[in-house]
Amino acid sequence: MKDKMTLILFSGDLDKAIAGFNLATAAASMGIEVVIFFTFWGLNIIRKEKKVSRTKGLKKKLFGIINKGGVNNLPLSRFHMSGIGTKMMKQLMKEMKFPPLAELMKLAKNLGVKFVACTTTMGMMGLTKDDLIPEVDAYAGAATYLANAGQSRINLFL
Amino acid sequence: MIKANAELDCLGLYCPMPIAKTVEKMKELKPGEVLEILADDEGIKSDMPAWCEATGNEFLAIEDENGKFRIYIRKKEAK
Numbered sequence: 001m002k003d004k005m006t007l008i009l010f011s012g013d014l015d016k017a018i019a020g021f022n023l024a025t026a027a028a029s030m031g032i033e034v035v036i037f038f039t040f041w042g043l044n045i046i047r048k049e050k051k052v053s054r055t056k057g058l059k060k061k062l063f064g065i066i067n068k069g070g071v072n073n074l075p076l077s078r079f080h081m082s083g084i085g086t087k088m089m090k091q092l093m094k095e096m097k098f099p100p101l102a103e104l105m106k107l108a109k110n111l112g113v114k115f116v117a118c119t120t121t122m123g124m125m126g127l128t129k130d131d132l133i134p135e136v137d138a139y140a141g142a143a144t145y146l147a148n149a150g151q152s153r154i155n156l157f158l
Numbered sequence: 159m160i161k162a163n164a165e166l167d168c169l170g171l172y173c174p175m176p177i178a179k180t181v182e183k184m185k186e187l188k189p190g191e192v193l194e195i196l197a198d199d200e201g202i203k204s205d206m207p208a209w210c211e212a213t214g215n216e217f218l219a220i221e222d223e224n225g226k227f228r229i230y231i232r233k234k235e236a237k
Contacts, residue, residue, distance in 0.1 A: 003212075022173065022174050025174045025178055026173065026174040026177055026178075026205075029174065029177045029178050029180075029181045029209065030177075030208075030209055030212040030213060031212060031213050032212075096170075096172060097170050097171055097172070097175075098172050098175070099175065107178055111178070111181070
């Protein structure tokens with residue numbers, strides 16, 4: 001049986017997303033089948049820059065305004081400093097010839113990593129399929145995650 | 159001295175890029191052929207043997223030239 005790994009990307013922080021995709025690409029390079037579940041703030045990683053869908057309800061609408069999505073809008077978990085720290089980190093990564101997160105995600109996709117979006121949190125945040133990038137392979141819930149995790153030897157929560 | 163059939167320059171690249179590039183490059187090689195990889199990220203000393211072990215390719219040697227590593231791996235035979 002092929003080795004399998006699942007990752008839950010709960011966090012929408014840039015550093016955690018980089019760590020997750022670093023592992024995902026390395027695992028896929030080793031021939032491991034990788035599935036990433038994006039839930040809660042992690043959905044921001046696979047969101048389009050601009051919200052497309054119209055949200056009903058004031059709470060969800062407000063959420064859509066303050067909770068920015070898109071791979072290029074993610075903050076660092078520490079030293080974000082209104083964006084200054086995050087900008088510096090991105091420059092540093094460039095100097096190190098380390099690919100930006102968007103590139104790392106493309107690489108993961110080319111290596112066959114599967115992206116799964118959690119439908120419960122999509123609903124909670126007023127997001128529809130149209131708000132997420134087309135690279136998402138599936139929309140699912142906890143049972144799908146657990147079924148995948150049960151077949152995997154490596155399961156990580158970020 | 160090991161004779162390589164192809165070379166891959168990973169100087170200045172950090173994990174996981176050397177491994178990801180190795181996967182791509184190995185597709186161009188025939189089974190039994192040797193790839194020479196140049197890298198300078200310390201982690202590669204552990205990562206390349208681990209990758210070979212996981213994928214069934216053969217790790218031949220690593221030469222350390224003052225922090226610049228020259229790695230030789232052989233592509234596995236097709237089953």
